[in-house]
Every structure is written in structure tokens, then in C-alpha cells.
Amino acid sequence: MIRRLRVESQQLRAPRFDTPGELVSWMGAIQGQDYAMSQWAVGLRLRRPSLSAVREALRKGEIIRTHILRPTWHLVAAEDIRWMLPLTAPRLRRANESYGKGLGISEKTFLRGNDLLGKMLEGGRSLTKAEIALRLTEAGLLADSSHVTMFLFRAETEALICSGPDRGNKVTYALFDERVPARPAVSREEALARLATRYFRNHSPASLEDFSWWSGLTLTEAREAIALVADQLVTDRFAPLKLYVHASCQEAEADEDLVHLMPAYDEYLISYKDRAAVLDMKHQRQAYNSYGIFYPVMLCQGRVVGNWKREKKGKEIHITHTLFAGEPKPKAAEIRKAVRRYLDFLEQ
Numbered sequence: 001m002i003r004r005l006r007v008e009s010q011q012l013r014a015p016r017f018d019t020p021g022e023l024v025s026w027m028g029a030i031q032g033q034d035y036a037m038s039q040w041a042v043g044l045r046l047r048r049p050s051l052s053a054v055r056e057a058l059r060k061g062e063i064i065r066t067h068i069l070r071p072t073w074h075l076v077a078a079e080d081i082r083w084m085l086p087l088t089a090p091r092l093r094r095a096n097e098s099y100g101k102g103l104g105i106s107e108k109t110f111l112r113g114n115d116l117l118g119k120m121l122e123g124g125r126s127l128t129k130a131e132i133a134l135r136l137t138e139a140g141l142l143a144d145s146s147h148v149t150m151f152l153f154r155a156e157t158e159a160l161i162c163s164g165p166d167r168g169n170k171v172t173y174a175l176f177d178e179r180v181p182a183r184p185a186v187s188r189e190e191a192l193a194r195l196a197t198r199y200f201r202n203h204s205p206a207s208l209e210d211f212s213w214w215s216g217l218t219l220t221e222a223r224e225a226i227a228l229v230a231d232q233l234v235t236d237r238f239a240p241l242k243l244y245v246h247a248s249c250q251e252a253e254a255d256e257d258l259v260h261l262m263p264a265y266d267e268y269l270i271s272y273k274d275r276a277a278v279l280d281m282k283h284q285r286q287a288y289n290s291y292g293i294f295y296p297v298m299l300c301q302g303r304v305v306g307n308w309k310r311e312k313k314g315k316e317i318h319i320t321h322t323l324f325a326g327e328p329k330p331k332a333a334e335i336r337k338a339v340r341r342y343l344d345f346l347e348q
Contacts, residue, residue, distance in 0.1 A: 002205050002238055002277040003302030009202050009249045010268055011045035011259055012299075018047050020057040026079035026197030027083070031066055031270055033073040035171065037263035037296070040345060042075065044260065048051065049345035058166065063165040065171070067156045069216040071095055078179075080194075083186040087195060088216040089157040097309070100150045104142075107204045113151035115162055118175065126164030126172035192217075192225035197246075200233060203271055205243035213273035216301060241274070259334040260299040261308050261319070261342050269304065270294055279304040283324045298323070300330040300336075317343065 007013050020042050024030060027045075032038030042063075044059075045050035057063045064081050068074045071092050076084060096210065100110065113136065120135050121127060126136070129148060136151065137145035143151070154174065155161040164174030186194070187285055199211050212222040226244065233244045235268040269275055269287065278299075279287055287304055288294040298306040298321055305327035311318045319339045323329060 002243070005205055005249055006203070006278070006301075007258070007267065007336070009204050009246070011202070012268065013258060015045050015047045017045070019062075019080075020054045021048065021062040022079055024057075024063050024075055025080055026198075026269060027202050028080070028195065029069055029074040029076050030267055031070075031072060031265045032075045035065070035073075036265050037265060038065075038073075038075055040115050040263040040342065041266050042250060043345045044263070044341070046335070048348070050348040051348060058163070061165075062279050064180065067092060067153055071216075078181065080184070080198075081180055082159070082183045083191045083194060085159055087188070087191055087221075089159075091216065093154060093157040095155045096150060100154070103145065103147055103150060105150055109141065110151070110154050114158065115153055116141070116344065117151070117155050117161055117173075121161065121173065121175045122178075124174070124178055126167070126174040128167065128172050132173060146250070172206040187229060192221070193228040196222075196225035196229045197232060199271075200229070200246040201248055203267070204245040204249040205236065205238060206272060207241060207274065209245050210272045211244075214271045241270065247294075256285055257331055257334045258299075258301065259330045260337040261298050261321075261338050262297050262304075264296045265294045266297075268299065269297065278302060280324070280327070283327075286324060296337075298330070300328050300334075301329065305330065317346065319343070 011017065011023065016037065017026060023042055023045050030041050039051060039054045041056050043051060058065065061078055062097055064076050064077065064078050065073055068076055068081070068085055069088050078241050085102045116136060116139050117132070120132070129152065133143040133148040136148060152161065161173045162179055164172035164179065195215055196211065199214060200206060208219065208222055208226065211226065212219050215222065217225065232247050234247060236243055236245055240262045269278065283304065286307055296308050297304045298308050306321055306323040308319055308321040311320065319342065321335065
């Protein structure tokens, strides 16, 4: 039942959304340090998967890629980022400052970096990380890869910069206020309630600990958020776990043959602290390692049953897969359908 509900709530059985922006807003945030895979994470949850549509939403700034929630990249809808960022940015900033001290970056230097970033990007300009590093160096700041990463991270958490339009296969940065439309201010309580609603609406069933892990909130903050939306949640026990189910979630009929090629770092796996409901822990190292690296996996009946990878041979893309021993074996026809869906995504 847990897997069936999650497949349904995460838009993996019968997608409801046509546009990338709507989907990302529904999900709240999609982890995105593997940029290509995060685009597939959006595409596979659309009625009509289309890479060009996802890229266009990113180009227009309907979807923003930045550091938010946990200290890693996420895709967030532009309409949500202004109320979401203040919830976790202070904690992310403190962690970044701690790393920065180890590199000899003082608060004065961080502020100098912010000032330079603001000036070099104003007027609708967007620059790559390498271009920014060069300009910071010319201004007298040490801006090797580690240092420029610290400067960019700090500026993101202060809503100074965010992702700009891609330039070919290179990502860029732009000024936050020039990229993200202004929105009415939202109280902390309202922001907490919105975040809890987003999470449980599309990750149910999930626990307090799952929500805290995904959101970057402390357990105390997560409890507060859950209490604010208690009327939307049904508390159920899936022995011996206490899990919350959003009232809007309904269990669909089982689709025993449903197969998905899930991207690395997909929300279906990474957004829960406890993953045992969908992954036999004896296969954990094949799905993710102890250093936080998550691999592309194959899903069947809502369960992780194998790995897949993409290989480019000339102009053609080939998909290969390896099934885990002892797991349900997907039908060959369903695997072909899942592969075709991914290839169609790349072509559209």
C-alpha cells in the first residue's frame, strides 16, 4: 500500500500536469545536482514528457535551480522560491560560512563578493561560473573553484543570485530580483504550512523524520509545520511506522506491470530518510552509496528492481539495464515502453 500510494502521489502512474512549472510547484522542490537527470525527473512526471519544454521553462525562469532546503541544488518554481528560501537559507548560510572560514574567507570578504556579483550581473546579464571566477580574480579576490563556489552559495542563500538561462551546455547565474517576480510577503507560519502541504501532498505516506530530512527543517520545526496542517493529514500506522497521508491522496488500483526508468537522485527514493518500503536494503549499494551518490534505478510495481544507464554510440542513444536478484522481473514489453518514454522525452 505504501508503494502504491507513493507512485500515485508522485505523479508516476497517471500524471496530471502538462507544464514543467506546474509540476515543480506541485512537488515543492526537486533535487537537482545532476542537472540532466533532474530535467528527466520533471519530464517523466508530465503527461507528455518533453526535454525542450523543461529547458524552455528553465530558460524563462519559470523554474529556478538554486541551493535551497538541504545544502544541495534543487529545482523550484519561481512562484514559490521567495517564501521557501527564508525557511532554510539561514542554516545553509551558517554551514557555508563555516566552510568558508576553513578557506580563509571572512565575513568582510563574503560581503565584498556579494557586491561584485551584484555589479557584474546587473542589467539582465548572466555569466557562467568560470566567467564569474575570472571577474572576481580581476577584482583582487581569490576565486579558485572552491572559493568561487563559496561566494556563489552565499549569494544564493541571500537571494542575490540564482540560475540564469543556460548558454549551450553551460549553466549561468543571474540576479535573483531580475529573474524572480516579486510576490507578497508570507509569514513564517504560512511558509511552514505551505511546505508541509507540498511535501505530504506528493510524498505520502511519509513520516516526520522523512519530512525533516527532505525539507532541511529541524525535527522541532517539522513538528510545528505538521501541526499547522494537521487538518489535512491522516495519521496511519504501517507497522511499526507512524506515517502521515495527505487527505487528497487516494490509493489507485494496482498496476502490476508499470515500469519506470528513474533518474539519479529522484524524489521517489532520495526524499525519504527511510527507504526500506521501496528498496530492499541488501541492494542499497546498487541504488546509492554511503557518500550520498544516487544512481539511476528501475522501478517496477513501485519497487526498485534494478539499475539502468544511458550510453551514446555515435548519434544513437542506447539504454542498458541490470536487474537485482530476487526482485520482481519486469515484463520485457514494459521495459521497452519505459525506454521509449525516456527516448521520446529527449527527442521532444
